[in-house]
Amino acid sequence: MEKIISISKAIGICTGLCTGITGCQSTQHTVHTFNDPAAIHGYQLPVFPDGVEIKASYKQQRNQQVWFWSELENNTYHSGENVIVQIVSNTPVETPPSLFSFSLPQTQGEKTHNAIGPYTRWVSPEANGESCVYARQYTRKEDKWLSVFAQYCTPETKPEHYAWLDALKPSFYLEEL
Secondary structure (H helix, E strand, C coil), X not given: CHHHHHHHHHHHHHHHHHHCXXXXXXXXXXXXXXXXXXXXXXXXXXXXXXXXXXXXXXXXXXXXXXXXXXXXXXXXXXXXXXXXXXXEECCCCCCCCHHHCCCCCCCCCEEEECCCCEEEEEEEECXXXXXXXXXXXXXXXXXXXXXXXXXXXXXXXXXHHCHHHCCCEECHHHHHC
C-alpha cells in the first residue's frame, strides 16, 4: 500500500511540474512583402482583355499573391471606375480587394463562359442611364489559382459594350503558370 501511495505522489508531483512549465511556446513569424506596383504591357497580363482599350496595366507582389490590374477606357469620367483585376494565388480570392473600391452585386449573376472558362456576370442599369457590368471568374493551373474581377461602366446599355468579357483569352503568362 505504501508503494502505491509513493507512486501516486510521484505522478502528482511530475504532473504539477510538467503543467507548470512556461516559456516553451512556439511563435509564428510572418513576413509581409509588398512591392511597389510596376507598369507592365498588356501582353504581360495573365488574361488579355481583347475588345476593350487598356489605358495602363500594373503588377504588384503582395505576400503570396501577385496582383495585376488594368485601367480600361472610361467614357463616364468617374475616376477608377473601369478596371479589371487579376490575382494569382494559392487559393481563389472570393471578392475584389478593397483597394479597388468596387464590390460585386449580392444578387444571382448570369452564368456564361469565355476562352478561360465559366464566369459570372452582372449587368446593372444605373439611375443616370449608364450601365455597369461586373464579372468574377476563377481558373486553376496546377497549384495556382487565377481570380479575375471586372467593373466596367459605360453610357451605352447595349450588350456589345460588354461583349469583351466573352472575348477574354489566356495570355502567354497564364500558359506558363
